[in-house]
Amino acid sequence: MIKKLLTASAILTLSTAFTIPSAYADALDDIRAKGVLTVGVKADYKPYGYRESNGDIVGIEADLAHDVAKRLGVKAEFFPVVSSNRMQFLAQGKVDLMIATMTDKPDRRKVVYISEPNYYSSGTNVLAWKSLGLKQWDDLKGKNVCGIQGAFYNKSTAVNYGAKIVAFKGSAEALTALTQGSCVAFVYDDSFIVSKLKDSRWNEKYEMPLPTIDDAPWGLAVRLGEDKFHNLMNETIADWHKSGFILKLEDKYGLENTPFAKKMHAQYK
Secondary structure: OHHHHHHHHHHHHHHHHHHHHHHHHOHHHHHHHHOEEEEEEOOEEOOOEEEOOOOOEEOHHHHHHHHHHHHHOOEEEEEEOOOOOHHHHHHOOOOOEEOOOOEOOOOHHHOEEEOOOOOEEEEEEEEEEHHHOOOOHHHHOOOEEEEEOOOOHHHHHHHHHOOEEEEEOOHHHHHHHHHOOOOOEEEEEHHHHHHHOOOHHHHOOEEOOOOOEEEEEEOOEEEOOOHHHHHHHHHHHHHHHHHOHHHHHHHHOOOOOOHHHHHHHHHHO
């Protein structure tokens, strides 16, 4: 009897192991059948993903998502995510696709499929009070620095430069803490900070005084096991670079063309 139970258990385990990837492989068929592509995007990261006054999420990454939906013949619906939950939401099936300013890291590739080539890139910097007079990263030692929960550079900023990281769920909360004096600076992607400093409400009192470090590519992701979807996104990103679509989106949202986007366009065109 015990032998039979063990055999049945082994068969069930093997069956589960082989049927789950098979279900994932049908993701594209499921998306087309329901007529909707659900995409995890940022809603607090202008100009990549942010809310308009009417509540709609727009931005560079939202436009990329609309392009994917168009290629699939469906409409795009957005699910706002933050750094601390975006991979979990994708892995749990709450979204079909994730385009949410996520840095491509080896440990993250164990949780989700990250498509290649990468679609964007940015580095790490700080938005700081001008009155502080920061000159180098070591100037952050012993000071409270706002960060975002789940951001990989929190640890390096604390360990390498001695900052005391005060982590928040999203950028809106971190920026509020910065303006209230709870932190002397906000460590985040330099692309976000450059965009923020174009606003006179910010560049009057704040600056990005340090050299950018840890320049790293961004990864677009689908769930593990979704090989067909993963391959489609690989081809789609290559086409974005070849056509100059990302360069055009930077122009649309008032950004200078980034070295990464220009390099990738030259490589693929």
